[in-house]
Amino acid sequence: MTILTNITIKIWRQEGPDTEGRFETHQIPEISDEASFLELLDILNERLIEEGKEAIVFDHDCREGICGTCSMMIDGQAHGPQKGTATCQLHMRTFSSGDEIVVEPWRATAFPIIKDLMVDRAPFDRIMEVGGFITAPTGGAPDANIIPIPKPVIDASMDAASCIGCGACVAACPNGAANLFTAAKITHLNLLPQGQAERYKRAEAMVEKMDEYFGSCTNHGECEAACPKEISIDTIATMNVDYWKSKFKNRQHLDR
Amino acid sequence: MSMNLDANIPEGPLADKWQNFIANERLVNPSNKRKFKIIVVGTGLAGASAAATFGELGYEVEAFTFHDSPRRAHSISAQGGINAAKNYPGDGDSVHRLFFDTVKGGDFRAREANVHRLAEVSNEIIDQMVAQGVPFAREYGGLLDNRSFGGAQVSRTFYARGQTGQQLLIGAYQQLSRQIGLGNVKLWNRMEMVDIVNIDGRCAGIVCRDLLTGEFSSHSAHAVVLATGGYGNVFYLSTNAMSCNVTAAWRAHRRGAAFANPSYTQIHPTCIPQADDFQSKLTLMSESLRNDGRIWVPVSADETRTADQIPEDERDYYLERIYPSFGNLAPRDVSSRAAKRMVDAGQGVGPLKNGVYLDFADAIERLGRSTIEERYGNLFDMYERITGENPYETPMRIYPASHYTMGGLWVDYELMTTVPGLYAAGEANFSDHGANRLGASALMQGLSDGYFVLPYTISMYLSKLLNKPIPDASHEEFTKVENEARDRFANYLAIDGTQGPDYFHRKLGKIIWDYCGMDRDADGLRKALSDISSLHEEFKKDLKVTGSDKNVNQTLEKAGRVDDFFELGMLMCKDALNREESCGGHFRVEYQTDDGEAVRNDEDFAYVSAWEWTGDPLEPNEHKEQLEYEVVKFQTRSYK
Ligand SMILES: Cc1cc2nc3c(=O)[nH]c(=O)nc-3n(C[C@H](O)[C@H](O)[C@H](O)COP(=O)(O)OP(=O)(O)OC[C@H]3O[C@@H](n4cnc5c(N)ncnc54)[C@H](O)[C@@H]3O)c2cc1C
């Protein structure tokens, strides 16, 4: 265990959605390199409470990189400097003594700030509600082994399904687009034999719902670099193909 | 007061009970379903699957979660897999065997009829989840793959890399999203249920606090389902997500729902050991790793060499040595205690000597690195991110941690608590795992409760309410309970002491871990009861919550949850003290054999303890549901 010293945290504070925010600066004299970045914020918060000040609000839950709740820009990067790593899995050993670390919320028009570092990501749920599913009501499903699915297909579907819905892709995108998220969701289901019946309808509905909230994709590729699950930008191509097929060839009617 | 603990088990031979129930149940006809409103609190596997299915059936459904989205529930972090009796590998599995393994794994403290039903519906769960698009792992031929898990000698576990819970929850969340999109389910997110309301002897609804505005509101319904997860965070450090808590179940308990077997908690053997004092949670390394990893410690307590420098004959592969037939796959409680003994004996490894090795060197040599990477790659990466060590090269270090709670709200066969109209599902109830849960069975139980049990059983109750008016949220009882909740939260802010809720939680967790953790004894439990009680008094005088109750205040949320953990902690110790035997996760040092194995006492303790709240957390009333075994015969649980 090594102790890091003299860390400066410049962190965004904002009372509510309609108030102005500002940076606040805090000194952390000592911290173990074994601590996670969120544990550093825990320690800071306990100190603030003892001093009678309000704790910094931030979203987090599993602290295992799987629930997608944590969401911070750290030194201008979504989830911070370590590739393929969500904020909660970032450890202080990534930083050095004397560092100044700048912490901000996701910045995107579709994700309004609720308070401090907490934002509202509800538009993701809205996209899911219009097509991010296979219609398979409970009961009456056929035996699970009735349709063999080749391993490469299930693997590709699983790669896309690994999306944790954190919103880093949107936060990293200069246009605030949600194409990587939406494409991951569509690709997960559209690759599967079970997903074929609603394939085109799904793509069309989800893309159009996405467009109601988010900016448009101009192929920057920042989303892929920021994704803690390293979801491939190729999924966007899959999504676009299905969307345009649906649009131009009226494929969505096949699903109805 | 007397309490009705009739489990309502259907007639007939064990294997026919569930079908008999379905054949004879009272139904609600489709056009009447929309006259009934069901509230589901919690949108994890159990809650999301229940809410989605109720919606499909035509009920009016409102689902509540304190998360921003159903997809965040703690179910998402389950790694290893889900059991089912499919017998796809043809290795001798059957519904009966899954049932038997679960009863035995639970150390003969679970209700036979419930467990049998769970085993029966297990296969439908896999069918259902595949139909919904869950990308379970497959063989090259395209058929589903299985792995084995602790406490079983067959391969019956379905998995999706090390992210099974994530994929299952996304499946259930997709079904729920569809129902929300169709307008059949209304979702209330970032809403915390803080109390239930009973009127005229039935549950009439709930009171919630909006986590964004701090506002309290009342919601009435014909029936309420709590699917609010387990209470493993009572230990402060656990593998649970940070927000897991007991409040919903506890508040229901305070309003008359019996709390069953609170002392049955599961300590998972394979977690990353604590690194320092301000650690906020412990990370699980899936039990599936024990399929290929070998567990060992150095023979000598004075060992200073690194793992690779220690020769074979100076290593103790203690699980393989003590439990030759199950070896590294011995069940969780057995493996956890064995690890603790090794560490207590000074043979622990790592900088703080607080772990044991889980070594993949043999497996990598036998199967090749790429196979191991394929099976466990994401777990290995996670381990490296947390510890800075590479498990392909040095063995992992692991140690037991609080992981799952078998205890929970008492429910009958229909999953109804002792409060009519109030149901509990998933980890929040006590129903299927007895004194110890087998790996990959919690996901199965959550989905079984939500998809395949509640949708059938709830109509038994609802059909009786047809065309009878129910009180709405303007009823004076709702106002009263809402005011009590408002005062409670205002009071946390008003105390204005010196320490935040985490300070108290950490201290509480340590008491419970030390005295009501992996092993327990009467003196320790008595001490814990008095320590918890005095710490709770200190909490009430010295708590400090900053900020306001008019917008997001995570310190205030935490204060309410810690307050409830105190009272639960006392009940756990009470329960552990009364149960003068060792069974499953409950190990009383006074009751063990000469070589340290648990001694169960079926004569006196083959019952479920169901506790009644009396108003004084130190003086609860114990009621007993005697367990009758028709099919399984008591036997000493041996994995040797
Ligand atoms: C790290 C880890 C790995 C695991 N791996 C496995 C595995 O491989 N196989 C297996 O079978 N099991 C595993 N388990 C256990 C299993 O994941 C859980 O038991 C199961 O997912 C619980 O599901 P649930 O639906 O009951 O509750 P949860 O998923 O915990 O959901 C609880 C829900 O209730 C809501 N809630 C709670 N209280 C309130 C309130 N007061 N007001 C409003 N909403 C509330 C939450 O928002 C959430 O939506 C694992 C557990 C852990 C900790």
Ligand code: FES
């Ligand atoms: S807290 Fe769950 S992904 Fe970071």
